[in-house]
Amino acid sequence: MDRVNILENPAFKAKAEKINRLRGGVIMDCTTPDQAKIAEDAGAVAVMALERVPADIRAAGGVARMADPTVIQAIQNAVSIPVMAKARIGHFVEAQVLEALGVDCIDESEVLTPADDRYHIDKHQFSTPFVCGCRNLGEALRRISEGAAMMRTKGEAGTGDIVEAVRHLRQLKDDIRVVQNADDEELVSISREMGAPYHVMLYVAEHGRLPVLNFSAGGVATPADAALMVQLGAEGVFVGSGIFKSSNPEKRAKAIVRAVANYADASVIAEVSVGLGEAMRGIDSAGMPENQKIQGRGW
Amino acid sequence: MRLGVLALQGAFAEHLAVLARLGVDGFEIRKLADLDGGIDGLILPGGESTVMGRLLKDTGLFEPLKALIDGDLPVFGTCAGMILLAKKIENDPTVHFGAIGVTVRRNAYGRQLGSFQTVEDFDGIGKVPMTFIRAPYITEVEDGVRVLATVNGAKVAAECGNILVTSFHPELTDDLRVHQYFLGKVAGR
Numbered sequence: 001m002d003r004v005n006i007l008e009n010p011a012f013k014a015k016a017e018k019i020n021r022l023r024g025g026v027i028m029d030c031t032t033p034d035q036a037k038i039a040e041d042a043g044a045v046a047v048m049a050l051e052r053v054p055a056d057i058r059a060a061g062g063v064a065r066m067a068d069p070t071v072i073q074a075i076q077n078a079v080s081i082p083v084m085a086k087a088r089i090g091h092f093v094e095a096q097v098l099e100a101l102g103v104d105c106i107d108e109s110e111v112l113t114p115a116d117d118r119y120h121i122d123k124h125q126f127s128t129p130f131v132c133g134c135r136n137l138g139e140a141l142r143r144i145s146e147g148a149a150m151m152r153t154k155g156e157a158g159t160g161d162i163v164e165a166v167r168h169l170r171q172l173k174d175d176i177r178v179v180q181n182a183d184d185e186e187l188v189s190i191s192r193e194m195g196a197p198y199h200v201m202l203y204v205a206e207h208g209r210l211p212v213l214n215f216s217a218g219g220v221a222t223p224a225d226a227a228l229m230v231q232l233g234a235e236g237v238f239v240g241s242g243i244f245k246s247s248n249p250e251k252r253a254k255a256i257v258r259a260v261a262n263y264a265d266a267s268v269i270a271e272v273s274v275g276l277g278e279a280m281r282g283i284d285s286a287g288m289p290e291n292q293k294i295q296g297r298g299w
Numbered sequence: 300m301r302l303g304v305l306a307l308q309g310a311f312a313e314h315l316a317v318l319a320r321l322g323v324d325g326f327e328i329r330k331l332a333d334l335d336g337g338i339d340g341l342i343l344p345g346g347e348s349t350v351m352g353r354l355l356k357d358t359g360l361f362e363p364l365k366a367l368i369d370g371d372l373p374v375f376g377t378c379a380g381m382i383l384l385a386k387k388i389e390n391d392p393t394v395h396f397g398a399i400g401v402t403v404r405r406n407a408y409g410r411q412l413g414s415f416q417t418v419e420d421f422d423g424i425g426k427v428p429m430t431f432i433r434a435p436y437i438t439e440v441e442d443g444v445r446v447l448a449t450v451n452g453a454k455v456a457a458e459c460g461n462i463l464v465t466s467f468h469p470e471l472t473d474d475l476r477v478h479q480y481f482l483g484k485v486a487g488r
Contacts, residue, residue: 017471018414018432021346021378024308043353045308045346080391080405081347082433102409104433254357261307261354262329268358 003124006145007203007211015129015149016212019105022046022082022150022236023213026226026257029053029240031071033078039243042253045236046082046104049075054111054158055241055280058292064112066094072101084131089298090116092125099128105150107131108143110297111157111240118299123147133217135168135295137175138195140210145197151210153234154295155218158241160282162219162228164295169216169232180208218295221246221279223259223272230263247277300485302340303328305364307354309346309379313470317478331359340373340485343380345432345468348405351379352395361395368398373461373488375481381464382435389438399462400441407436407453407466421456422447424476429455429467436466461488 002009025045030036036047051067052060066087076083082104087094089108094115098106108121110133120143123130129149134140140151153172155165175194179201182190187205191198203211216234220226221242229237237260239253246252255272262268285293302318304311306327318325327333328341341364343351355361368374368384376384383395387402408415414432421427422445429450437454440446448456448465455466463484469477 014414017430020313021309021432023310023312023346024306025347025350040349041353043350043357045350081349254353257350258354258357262358265330268330 005199006124006147007200009124011127012124012147012149015127019129019131019150019213022215024261025236026260027084027215027236027238028243028253029238030075030244033074035244035249036075036079036083038250039253040079040081042250043257044081044253046084047075047079048084048086048107048238048240049103050086053241053244055160055245056158057111058158066091066097066112069097069101072098072103076102086112087121088112089114090119090121092121095121095126095130099126103128105129105131108148109133110154110294114297120146120299123149131215133295133298134172136171136194137179137201137204139298140172140214141194141196141200141204144210144212145200148212150213150215152215152217152238154298155216155220156285156288156293156295157218158283158294159219159285159288160221160242160245160280161285162221162225164285165216165219165229166232168218168295169229169234172214173233176204176208176210179204219285220256221282222276223255223269226256227259227263227269230260236260242280245280252276252279300324300339300482301326301337302342302485303333303338304342304344305351305360305380307358308350310344310377310468310470313468314342314344314377317470317475321475321478321482323482328360329358331363334363338367338372339488340375340481341367342481343374343376343383344470345378345380348379348382348395351383352393355383355395365396368396368461371461371488373481373485374398374463375478376462376464377468377470378432378434378466381466384462384464386441387439399457399459399464400444401437401454401457401464402439403435404438405435406433408434417450419448419450419455421477424480427469427477428472428474429469430471431455431467434466437464
């Protein structure tokens with residue numbers, strides 16, 4: 001396999017192409033077949049099968065692992081749209097299990113307790129596409145070099161607070177602008193400073209964007225939150241706790257799908273935001289001690 | 300010639316890029332007002348047919364687009380777009396535009412985001428590269444529907460009157476001939 005130029009690697013390109021069909025969509029966290037059905041009916045482009053949504057993982061504490069295959073299979077049987085599932089960072093056997101279960105995409109996720117405190121999964125070894133989290137360009141390009149076919153900015157999962165999602169997407173865009181505007185002789189040093197693999201960074205310098213689809217995650221609770229992220233440049237949105245921790249999941253799920261499809265149309269966002277009931281209560285991430293933030297997981 | 304690409308979700312950007320390469324004026328359709336400038340042909344892209352089906356209803360685009368399609372507007376549906384145009388979906392009572400007399404099987408090649416590429420004959424064009432991603436195929440056709448391509452016994456492209464459908468994604472290859480074929484239908488209308 002050609003690891004020197006992974007972006008031209010046919011296996012990598014095929015995975016990135018498959019993922020592209022999710023563009024402009026909303027991916028919803030679900031813990032039961034009933035929730036998955038609600039998500040599908042609301043217009044989710046895919047569901048993330050989980051044992052607990054991030055807000056509950058936060059509340060429960062302890063070690064968060066890959067979901068029970070029983071839950072994943074029940075959700076796969078309940079819906080016709082793609083089903084994703086999370087593996088712990090570095091836990092390549094959980095990823096092997098998810099591939100054996102036939103999930104459509106594996107999220108190597110900081111929301112679960114990391115299994116390796118130094119290394120991520122070698123995602124080139126899998127035919128299933130991976131999505132990974134990032135807070136800046138260096139982190140994104142490290143994950144893509146490891147074979148991630150899709151990125152999502154991390155935000156702060158399970159808080160319902162959008163500020164970290166905004167911070168991470170803005171940082172990514174800032175970094176992309178730096179790379180795009182740099183003279184050629186500056187790029188190797190920028191690559192070292194950002195921790196961004198040089199060869200993949202050259203793509204960003206030329207195209208001004210990541211070489212894979214990039215969604216926003218971690219903190220979306222309202223249709224306006226979702227549209228904010230898409231107006232800022234996200235190509236779709238993950239909603240974790242925001243739907244099934246709200247008072248009317250069916251209605252909120254539909255409203256968020258509509259807000260993403262018509263992200264630039266304020267009258268539509270206003271219309272779908274009427275009468276949604278209470279959003280998830282949430283946690284102000286600014287008041288959160290650093291050691292309770294999960295965004296720092298990943299290396 | 301103005302071609303609209305349904306841009307509620309999915310691979311609309313790729314179709315618009317192909318249209319740009321062919322020097323055709325393409326535009327995104329996200330809301331009713333997008334139809335105000337007139338339309339000579341419509342492309343329904345790949346993506347999730349369930350998502351597009353719901354959003355078509357929610358945005359109020361469904362009825363006006365259906366009227367245009369029933370009124371002989373040339374339409375090209377790829378992958379999910381084919382599902383939106385089919386008269387019948389296997390194991391699913393849903394009918395979207397119901398514009399072409401074919402029965403389609405969703406996720407016909409397995410439910411995983413599995414994909415494959417092949418090169419096969421496309422009637423009237425010749426050998427064409429075909430990229431399939433979680434693709435449907437056609438299991439039955441009514442009289443009057445012309446099958447244009449078959450892969451391993453499965454019907455993957457068909458046309459009837461103003462409607463053209465493919466299971467595969469011509470917008471993901473460098474071969475522009477399937478789009479040119481559709482533009483021929485638009486020009487000949």
